[in-house]
Amino acid sequence: MKMIVGLGNPGSKYAHTKHNVGFDTLDQLAQALQVSVSKNEFSALTGTLKVGSEKIMLVKPLTYMNDSGRAVGQLAQYYQFYPEEIAVIQDDLDLALAKLRLRTHGASGGHNGIKSIISALGTDHFNRVKIGIQHPQRQKVVDWVLSPFTGDERIAIEQTMDRATTALSKWSVDDVDFAALMNEFN
Numbered sequence: 001m002k003m004i005v006g007l008g009n010p011g012s013k014y015a016h017t018k019h020n021v022g023f024d025t026l027d028q029l030a031q032a033l034q035v036s037v038s039k040n041e042f043s044a045l046t047g048t049l050k051v052g053s054e055k056i057m058l059v060k061p062l063t064y065m066n067d068s069g070r071a072v073g074q075l076a077q078y079y080q081f082y083p084e085e086i087a088v089i090q091d092d093l094d095l096a097l098a099k100l101r102l103r104t105h106g107a108s109g110g111h112n113g114i115k116s117i118i119s120a121l122g123t124d125h126f127n128r129v130k131i132g133i134q135h136p137q138r139q140k141v142v143d144w145v146l147s148p149f150t151g152d153e154r155i156a157i158e159q160t161m162d163r164a165t166t167a168l169s170k171w172s173v174d175d176v177d178f179a180a181l182m183n184e185f186n
Helices: 018-033 065-079 112-121 141-145 151-172 178-185
Strands: 002-006 039-041 044-051 054-061 086-092 100-103 127-132
Touching: 002 018, 002 065, 002 151, 018 054, 018 086, 018 127, 018 141, 018 151, 044 065, 054 065, 065 086, 065 112, 086 112, 086 151, 100 151, 100 178, 127 151, 151 178
Parallel strands: 002 054, 002 086, 086 127
Antiparallel strands: 039 044, 044 054, 100 127
16 A cells, blocks of 8 residues: 655645645646545545555645644554555755655654654654755745745746656556665655
8 A cells, every 4th residue: 555645735825836846746646647636534635546456545635734744644544554655745945946855764854744744653754755945045934835936947846746756656556665766766
């Protein structure tokens, strides 16, 4: 079993902002896998598919970023996902714009959504797909993460989301080891 979680904030006000790159990437993955992420359960929208005997669940928490762990923890407990069967797509202020970094575990790096998931799962040993949104130069962080990408930024981010979608497809559908993907995509 595999659970892939895209982090973001629900609602049109936050659509396609830097903080919602996890939602956008999950939407792209869902389209590639032809899965509808529309079932409302445990404060999240979910969609599932089966590849052979393997169940793959795509998740968009509806709890807002800072409380993402509530939805992820409840789904993991109910469906009995182990932490290493979970991959979380997140934005990362500390990475250059459009840089992709995969990790198998680690601290939150100050990301409140990740802090919430670590708390809910009781471990930091779950997979991460980090997409760089870079740190703002002359703007408050909250204003930066809640702003949309500009034209050139959007093009670069879409290319990174394509790479993230490919990596997640290999992990979930082709059952490639996440650590091996780190070597290929980092």
